[in-house]
Structure formats: structure tokens, C-alpha cells
Amino acid sequence: MSKVVHEPATPHRWPRPPEGTWTQHYPELGTSMMSFEDSVSPEFFELEREAIFKRAWLNVGRVEQVPKTGSYFTKELDVARASIIVVRDRDGAVNAFHNVCRHRGNKLVWNEFPRAETSGTCRQFTCKYHGWRYGLDGGLNFVQQEAEFFDLDKAELGLSPVHCEVWAGFIFVNLDATPRQTLREFLGPMITDLDGYPFDKMTEWYEFSADNQSNWKLFADAFQEYYHVPGLHSQQVPSAVRTPGKGFECAHFQVDGPHRMVSTGGARRWTMPPEFMYPIERVTRSGLVGPWESPELGELPKGLNPGRIEPWGIDNFQIFPNIEILIYHGWYLLYRYWPTSYNSHRFEGMLCFQPARTVRERVEHEVASVVFKEFALQDAGMLTGTQTALESAYRTAGLTEFPVNDQEILVRHFHKAVADWVDVYRHDLAGTDAR
Incomplete structure (x- = not known):
């Protein structure tokens, strides 16, 4: 099996869509302040149980x-x-x-x-x-x-x-x-255009789970935008991959029904100065984005990198309601968020590689999984603080609405999709009561 060596690429500033910001492409989402009451309300969580998790297709394995x-x-x-x-x-x-x-x-x-x-x-x-x-x-x-x-x-x-x-x-x-739709109808073309990606070859798994004291949507929010990257992950994503004067920007956003995706691009991690990597990453040539070399995958499906970004980095496909598939060069990462109450959830993470053929490849995979845990813990470390602050703001000051920027368009879309499913359930329930 041959390997693909990911050559250094020149950082590139990705143009916005010709008509302006990303949000302007989805006028139904609006640009006003956004409510997070859905993340602090026990009553709303009970509606989510019925409207979403007892009606949507859920990935279980x-x-x-x-x-x-x-x-x-x-x-x-x-x-x-x-x-x-x-x-x-x-x-x-x-x-x-x-x-x-x-x-x-x-x-x-x-x-x-x-x-x-x-x-x-x-x-x-x-x-x-x-x-x-x-x-x-x-x-x-x-x-x-x-x-x-x-x-x-x-x-x-x-x-x-x-x-x-x-x-x-x-x-x-x-x-x-x-069910109101078959699974394929529910997934829609943005997701099913990944047909043919060799998920079945990536059977060496590293699995993690954690119980978090926050609403399930808040952890999902963290992976729908990269506006937080310069502040929270300053070591992992240094200035070399930021747009001058703007911080870190994603290359492509897209929505399809209740589902979302975001692509990143730009300088490869292995082209960065040594001070921005852990020593073990330099030694093993593996880390946050996985092994620096990966097995050849052959022709890839049309749904991968739908924005045709070059150089392309990562695609994050977020399948409603609670699964994300992040596709890297030659491997993929799976997230699931399982609510346990209105302010707690269980997070599941799984790194999936093609089985190692040598000891070195096994070490590369293990290093990637350890560095991933560090990265995820940085995001998870924010969750309890966010949840407790939102609850305090809601209950003591009546604050529920907060500003959301153009890069946070998928956060806005996600919460609207949740609200839409709850509204449909309420409508169906009212019709049942009327009869």
C-alpha cells in the first residue's frame, strides 16, 4: 500500500462568497442576537426528548x-x-x-x-x-x-x-x-455524497467518553466554529495559519436541511515552527491532525471538500442531531453528544485509522489519539463555565440573547434546526389534542 506524503503548502487567504458574508447566503437565519434559552431550560429539554431524540435517526454504532x-x-x-x-x-x-x-x-x-x-x-x-x-x-x-x-x-x-x-x-x-423519512432521505445529498469514502477500511479505533456538566448543544457548538481557536488553542493553531488582522477563518461553510459542514484549509501543521508543536509530534511525525503521512485512499467521493478548497485540511460533517464526522487526510474522527439532562451530557469520541502495518504506524496513531485528548479537553474545559454562566444570566438577570458573528453561522443554524423540530412536535401535539 503506497503512502501519500502531505507536502508543505503556502498559506492562502480564502475569499468570502462574492455576495458578501456567509450569513447573507442563508437569510432565513437572520443576523440578530441569538437566544441560548434552549440550553438552560429544563422544560425545553423535555420537548427535545420527544421532538428530536424520539423522531430523528440516531447513529448508535x-x-x-x-x-x-x-x-x-x-x-x-x-x-x-x-x-x-x-x-x-x-x-x-x-x-x-x-x-x-x-x-x-x-x-x-x-x-x-x-x-x-x-x-x-x-x-x-x-x-x-x-x-x-x-x-x-x-x-x-x-x-x-x-x-x-x-x-x-x-x-x-x-x-x-x-x-x-x-x-x-x-x-x-x-x-x-x-419514521417520516428513510435514513437516506433524512441524511440528504450533502451527507450521502460521501458514498464511497472508505470508512470500512479504518477499523483501528481509539475510543473516549466523558460525562460533561453542560447542555449537549454547547459542546457541539464548539466544533461548528473556529472563531475560538486563537484564544483557546493558541499553541495548536499559531499565527502562521491565521489571516492577518482577522485571526483564524474557515474556508467553507454549508448547510443542507438540519445538517451542516465546515471545511478548513491553509498551512499544514508540519510546516510550522517547532515551538508550536509538542516534542513528541516532531519525533513521531504525528499529532493533532494525525500522521503526517497516510495510506493512499484512491479516488475520493464528490461530497468531500465540497467547496473545492486547495490546499484542503479538514471537513467536519455535522449530522443532526448529535453526530459529527471529521474527515482528515487518510483517517476520520467521530463525535457524538448524548444528553443526560438539560445541563449534562455524555461525549463520545473515536479516532479511526487504517490498521497499522508497522510499530511506527501504531505509535503514530497512539500519539494522534493522545494529542486529540488534550485538544478536546481544552474545549471541554469551557463547558461547565459556559453552562453555569448562562444559567446565572438567565435566572438572575433575564439574559438569554447574545451576539453571534459571521463565522458562527453554523451555531445559529444548529439551534434553529432544534427549534424547528420542537415547533413541529408542538404543532403535531396540538393537532392530536384538538382531535
Whole structure:
């Protein structure tokens, strides 16, 4: 397998769209002060549970987690008050079911701790309580002392299915009784134009999770704009990659339905002065943006780098509501934000590389993952301060609105998408009440 060496590139100042600012391309978003009441209101969070997390397609994993017949994993979706099982059946299909026995409602699949996620391989699922057994297709196969029940119809008592579809190896579920769109319709062309990207080759994973004391949207906001970079990440992103007199600017923003993306470009990290890198980065030739050399990927899909930025750096695709896929040179990074309350959430991060072929490549991947943790911790370190300040401003001073600049257009779009989904739910609820 050949390698691509990322040659130094001359920094370039990216022109704004010919008609002016980015925000002017999306007049429906407006330019007024922006409310963050949606991040401090317990009442609004309860609406998000119903309007978004019980209606939208949610990414819960990848097909590599269920590689063969009987492979399964569980996922705890606290925000939707649900636990699900994802399993590969005997026909090779990936299915999802509510993690509950149909006898008396015991949690079906768990090990030592009922609230902990688990995974494994099995021929069937057996309830720990009374021994009912279910096939990989969810069908009820065995009832202990079946003759003692009254008119029991096993065909009607299989596991309760959850809508499950796969795109590009990413497993999505939808908890709605009747999803309004297929997964592909929901994702739309900006995301599905990534079809053909070799996600399936990048199976060496470094996974992290953290419980954060902030609203889920606030951490997502941090990765939708790079206006914060010169202040918060001054070492990682020094003056060499900033536009003179303006700081750090992104090369391209784009929205499609509730989804968003942002591209960066400019000077490569390895062209910077040594004082702006950790010593381990210089030694291993790997770090914040991953290995400086990466395996050849072949022809890339048209959806990558949609702004045709040259030199291109990173594409961050933000799939509504709570997943981000950041595509670098030869590897990708996955973020998920799972709400646990109106002012807390669980963050999941995963770095995905093509499997290392040498010890050096393995070290490069491990260095990248460690430096990533440092970078993410800098963002996470702001979260509790932001959350507590927003709550204080809201409850003691009545402040909910704050200015948002042109580079923060995706923050504005994200919160509007959330509000739009909540408004649709309220409208549907009012129609139901009227009937």
C-alpha cells in the first residue's frame, strides 16, 4: 500500500462568497442576537426528548461492531429513556430491538450492571429472570412452563423492533413508530455524497467518553466554529495559519436541511515552527491532525471538500442531531453528544485509522489519539463555565440573547434546526389534542 506524503503548502487567504458574508447566503437565519434559552431550560429539554431524540435517526454504532452472525451490542439512550439491542441475524441483516423481555418487562441483555452497555456473540437471547428465549430475528423461541399460560401466542410476543438502517457502515436507529423519512432521505445529498469514502477500511479505533456538566448543544457548538481557536488553542493553531488582522477563518461553510459542514484549509501543521508543536509530534511525525503521512485512499467521493478548497485540511460533517464526522487526510474522527439532562451530557469520541502495518504506524496513531485528548479537553474545559454562566444570566438577570458573528453561522443554524423540530412536535401535539 503506497503512502501519500502531505507536502508543505503556502498559506492562502480564502475569499468570502462574492455576495458578501456567509450569513447573507442563508437569510432565513437572520443576523440578530441569538437566544441560548434552549440550553438552560429544563422544560425545553423535555420537548427535545420527544421532538428530536424520539423522531430523528440516531447513529448508535458501526457494522464492524457486529461482524458475524450473533454479534450484538447494547446502547443506552438515556435521552429517549430507551435501551436497545443491535444484532446481526442469520441472514446477515443488522436489526435493532428494545432491550426488554416481553414476559414481565425485565431488561433482557446485560451483565453485572443493568445500566451498563455490553456486547458479545450469542445464538439466542435468554432472559435472566424467567428464562424466555428469543432468536436473533427477535422471535420468541421458548417459554418456560408454557402450558401454564392462558392463550399464549408466541408469534405475537417477539422482541419489540426498532427501525434500523445502515448508511456507509454507520448504524442508525429511529424510535418513532413510523419514521417520516428513510435514513437516506433524512441524511440528504450533502451527507450521502460521501458514498464511497472508505470508512470500512479504518477499523483501528481509539475510543473516549466523558460525562460533561453542560447542555449537549454547547459542546457541539464548539466544533461548528473556529472563531475560538486563537484564544483557546493558541499553541495548536499559531499565527502562521491565521489571516492577518482577522485571526483564524474557515474556508467553507454549508448547510443542507438540519445538517451542516465546515471545511478548513491553509498551512499544514508540519510546516510550522517547532515551538508550536509538542516534542513528541516532531519525533513521531504525528499529532493533532494525525500522521503526517497516510495510506493512499484512491479516488475520493464528490461530497468531500465540497467547496473545492486547495490546499484542503479538514471537513467536519455535522449530522443532526448529535453526530459529527471529521474527515482528515487518510483517517476520520467521530463525535457524538448524548444528553443526560438539560445541563449534562455524555461525549463520545473515536479516532479511526487504517490498521497499522508497522510499530511506527501504531505509535503514530497512539500519539494522534493522545494529542486529540488534550485538544478536546481544552474545549471541554469551557463547558461547565459556559453552562453555569448562562444559567446565572438567565435566572438572575433575564439574559438569554447574545451576539453571534459571521463565522458562527453554523451555531445559529444548529439551534434553529432544534427549534424547528420542537415547533413541529408542538404543532403535531396540538393537532392530536384538538382531535
